[in-house]
Amino acid sequence: MNERTPLVAIGLMSGTSLDGIDAAILRTDGERIFDFGPNTTVPYYAAFRARLRGILGAAGDDGGQLESVVRDLTVKHASTVRFLLAENDMTASDIDLIGFHGHTIWHSPGEGITRQVGDGEHLSTLTKISVIDEFRSQDVAAGGQGAPLAPLFHAVMARDLEKPLAIVNLGGVANITWIGSASSDGGDERILAFDTGPGNAPIDDWIFSQTGKSFDEDGALASAGTADEAIIDAILDHPFYRQLPPKSLDRHTFDLAGLDSLSPADGAATLTKLTAASVARARQFLPEVPRRWLVAGGGRHNGSLMEALSTALGAPVETVESVGWNGDVLEAQAFAYLAVRSRYGLPLSLPETTGVAKPTTGGTFHKAPD
Numbered sequence: 001m002n003e004r005t006p007l008v009a010i011g012l013m014s015g016t017s018l019d020g021i022d023a024a025i026l027r028t029d030g031e032r033i034f035d036f037g038p039n040t041t042v043p044y045y046a047a048f049r050a051r052l053r054g055i056l057g058a059a060g061d062d063g064g065q066l067e068s069v070v071r072d073l074t075v076k077h078a079s080t081v082r083f084l085l086a087e088n089d090m091t092a093s094d095i096d097l098i099g100f101h102g103h104t105i106w107h108s109p110g111e112g113i114t115r116q117v118g119d120g121e122h123l124s125t126l127t128k129i130s131v132i133d134e135f136r137s138q139d140v141a142a143g144g145q146g147a148p149l150a151p152l153f154h155a156v157m158a159r160d161l162e163k164p165l166a167i168v169n170l171g172g173v174a175n176i177t178w179i180g181s182a183s184s185d186g187g188d189e190r191i192l193a194f195d196t197g198p199g200n201a202p203i204d205d206w207i208f209s210q211t212g213k214s215f216d217e218d219g220a221l222a223s224a225g226t227a228d229e230a231i232i233d234a235i236l237d238h239p240f241y242r243q244l245p246p247k248s249l250d251r252h253t254f255d256l257a258g259l260d261s262l263s264p265a266d267g268a269a270t271l272t273k274l275t276a277a278s279v280a281r282a283r284q285f286l287p288e289v290p291r292r293w294l295v296a297g298g299g300r301h302n303g304s305l306m307e308a309l310s311t312a313l314g315a316p317v318e319t320v321e322s323v324g325w326n327g328d329v330l331e332a333q334a335f336a337y338l339a340v341r342s343r344y345g346l347p348l349s350l351p352e353t354t355g356v357a358k359p360t361t362g363g364t365f366h367k368a369p370d
């Protein structure tokens with residue numbers, strides 16, 4: 001095997017929750033992780049969040065705003081990089097590569113479409129650091145779901161943990177990575193990953209429509225309400241839940257219209273329980289029952305959701321901090337790792353993670369200006 005020079009990469013993630021930009025630094029050769037650097041999260045202001053929300057969807061625009069939102073999104077990513085470097089007495093010359101996920105505005109892999117916006121060329125000009133973007137396109141073009149992409153990073157992070165293990169990411173959409181132990185013939189660890197259903201996004205949207213706040217802080221509103229089981233059962237009847245993995249979701253897959261008659265608290269309780277029930281539905285597809293359920297993503301800060309998840313699974317759930325990971329920036333770290341893998345032509349996805357026919361690399365390289 002070739003020795004690859006370790007690279008220092010910044011991963012940048014703007015997740016479907018529309019909460020802001022996560023940034024994290026790693027030193028890796030694309031297979032092993034040598035160092036974890038500093039990280040940060042820069043929240044979006046409400047006004048920008050509203051503009052970003054305005055370009056989500058099939059057309060990717062609702063009134064000629066796309067170009068200006070993409071420019072501002074890119075500039076905000078550049079500011080995040082500058083802030084992260086300045087806060088830690090680093091400069092652009094300390095960084096080899098940026099993994100720029102961008103923001104997903106439309107994800108419909110069945111139609112061969114996944115669209116992340118953000119201008120990689122512009123980001124490399126602004127930061128004077130080379131950039132990889134377009135992480136999902138090649139996978140979707142090759143017939144994959146284009147998501148989730150963090151599983152290969154989860155696998156390297158979990159290398160020394162006991163298996164089988166489940167990592168649940170509670171982002172705007174929720175997904176699971178299941179990692180089994182190596183086969184007795186010494187083969188690779190087994191892995192299976194897929195989106196489980198809605199995560200925080202429907203809860204956030206509900207809270208926003210009912211209270212004007214951007215999320216249900218600590219799950220307080222949900223804990224004051226009662227879940228409507230009939231609505232949950234109707235949503236769980238969606239064919240997505242019967243579909244075999246790998247599979248992935250768009251933020252807008254589910255029709256949640258039935259909620260309108262509920263009180264703010266009952267709606268929050270219903271959507272919180274729906275996210276937990278969706279993760280529990282995923283169990284039927286796992287090759288073996290996980291020994292541990294490790295939870296990452298912003299949803300792990302929601303006490304009502306964590307409790308609902310534990311109840312739905314009939315098992316204890318732990319945050320990824322219990323194994324020493326940082327659950328707020330795991331996705332950003334994953335895109336730092338994947339940027340380096342892209343640079344070295346290593347696969348970003350496998351048949352078991354996105355359904356792509358064979359291990360597939362991806363990403364587009366934008367060289368820093370000299």
Ligand SMILES: Nc1ncnc2c1ncn2[C@@H]1O[C@H](COP(=O)(O)OP(=O)(O)O)[C@@H](O)[C@H]1O
Nearest residue numbers: 015016017171172200215218297298299301302
């Ligand atoms: N203290 C908290 N209480 C409840 N929910 C929270 C809290 N902190 C974060 N969240 C939830 O986590 C979301 C952000 O999660 P994140 O992992 O960044 O998702 P994404 O990857 O989709 O951006 C927020 O929109 C919110 O729903």
Ligand SMILES: [Mg+2]
Nearest residue numbers: 015017019020
């Ligand atoms: Mg986020």
